[in-house]
Amino acid sequence: MNDLRSDQIQVLSDNDPTPTSPTGASNQFQHPRPPISPPKELIPMNKLDFITSLEAVLVPNTNEGNAATSDLKRQDRVIAILTTAALITNIVLVIIKIAGAVVSKSLSIISSVVDSVLDLLSSIILLWTAGKVKKRNLYKYPTGRARLEPTAILIVSVIMCATSAQVILETQVRHLTGITAEPLFLQRITHLVYNFRPDIVTKIDTVRAFHCGTKFFVEVDIGLPGSMPLAIAHEIGQQLQEQIEKLDDVERAFVHLDFEFTHLPYSEHKIV
Known part of the structure; x- marks a missing residue:
């Protein structure tokens, strides 16, 4: 009878996969099995979104990096x-x-x-x-x-x-303070007056030009015979004025007529 019981215990121990300690106690609590993660369907949505955001931050996206470099x-x-x-x-x-x-x-x-x-x-x-x-x-x-x-x-x-x-x-x-014109421009005016009616104009007394904005005001003093009638003298002065004002750089021209030149030109005007 004892032999029969020992044989049955041996058969049961062979069929049981759980190992036993020498004292006969089970070792199932000494070697626990790894826990099984629940499927994503069972994770609440707020936790799933949090995990997804962490993955987006921690895991580099090579496609986005390439796109940024290309941009x-x-x-x-x-x-x-x-x-x-x-x-x-x-x-x-x-x-x-x-x-x-x-x-x-x-x-x-x-x-x-x-x-x-x-x-x-x-x-x-x-x-x-x-x-x-x-x-x-x-x-x-x-x-x-x-x-x-x-x-x-x-x-x-x-x-x-x-x-x-x-x-x-x-x-x-x-140009707004009335600075005098350049010597080249004054020579140009003098040349024009010299070649204007040389048979009548006896002397060129003064040629002045000064800035008035972007253009010039020109003043010319010429000498005429003292016996010349006023009408003819006025006509000559008017013609010379029109010739000077045809120049592009001239805004206005003033022609003064005289018959004697013993006085200084500046004595006829107020000194300021």
Whole structure:
């Protein structure tokens, strides 16, 4: 009977996969099985969204990185194209305005030429600076050359201020204060008066011209015979005035007629 029971216990122990300790106790609590994660369908939606957001932050997305790099390259190409187009446009404008200033001699066009030249100079300086900043030299400039850009902007600002001050001095101050004309223009007026009726005009006493805005006021003193009738003398003076006013740079011309030249020209006017 004891042998039969021992055989039954041996059969049961062979059929039971759970190992037993030498004392006969089960070892199922000493080697626990790994926990099984519940399916996503059983996770609440707020927790699922939180896990998804963490994955988006922690796991890099190579597609988005490539797209961002492509966008940056495309933006650089667009900037380079626009910068080159602006530079070419400024060059064309400078050439056209210089031609217009030479032909018209207008101070407004000259001022516009100065502005266009400054814009062109600024573009060239900033492009050169941007190229230097991109070329890094760790041995010569350990901290980079990014400071070149504000330095270039400062230089351009100083040049623009100095040029603007010079333009204001030339166009708004000198021409409005009645400064005398250049010697070349005075020679031109003298040559015109000398060749006007040399058979009647006995002497050229004074030729003056001074700025009045962008053009000139001209004053001429000529000598005529004392015995000449007033009507004829007036007609000669009127003709000479019209000849001088035909010049493009002349706003008004005043012709004074006299028959003696012993007095000084300035003695006839008040000194201010």
